[in-house]
Amino acid sequence: MTAPKTPDTARLDRIIAQAQRDRAQRERGYREQALKLFPWICGRCAREFTRANVEQLTVHHRDHNHDNNPPDGSNWELLCVYCHDNEHARQLDSRGQAPNATAHPPAATYQPFADLKSRLDAGSKK
Numbered sequence: 001m002t003a004p005k006t007p008d009t010a011r012l013d014r015i016i017a018q019a020q021r022d023r024a025q026r027e028r029g030y031r032e033q034a035l036k037l038f039p040w041i042c043g044r045c046a047r048e049f050t051r052a053n054v055e056q057l058t059v060h061h062r063d064h065n066h067d068n069n070p071p072d073g074s075n076w077e078l079l080c081v082y083c084h085d086n087e088h089a090r091q092l093d094s095r096g097q098a099p100n101a102t103a104h105p106p107a108a109t110y111q112p113f114a115d116l117k118s119r120l121d122a123g124s125k126k
Contacts, residue, residue, distance in 0.1 A: 030069040030076065034059045037073045044083035058084045064091065 040049040040057060049057045060079045068075050
């Protein structure tokens with residue numbers, strides 16, 4: 001029997017780091033495009049942004065597919081960080097999911113009256 005192979009952690013780290021760099025580069029690309037295409041105004045609350053606070057303006061993908069980035073920006077809308085968080089929370093709510101909840105909480109196993117009969121019987125013998 002052969003021993004199980006240990007994963008090459010250095011290789012895995014390189015793959016993960018490359019995937020994160022690729023994602024960041026992709027995000028910079030469509031964010032920069034969206035900021036050039038659209039006025040710097042939140043699409044929900046109409047808050048206006050300037051160069052001083054534009055980092056609080058995010059790109060929301062209307063179909064929630066971050067890989068769907070048409071050059072005309074038809075899948076994007078600019079939202080402030082608060083409205084963007086609210087939009088994603090609404091999506092979770094509509095699917096019946098809570099952001100940080102487990103699917104089913106563990107059932108209670110404590111039975112407070114499990115030995116009630118024996119205690120009552122013991123009390124009546126006194």
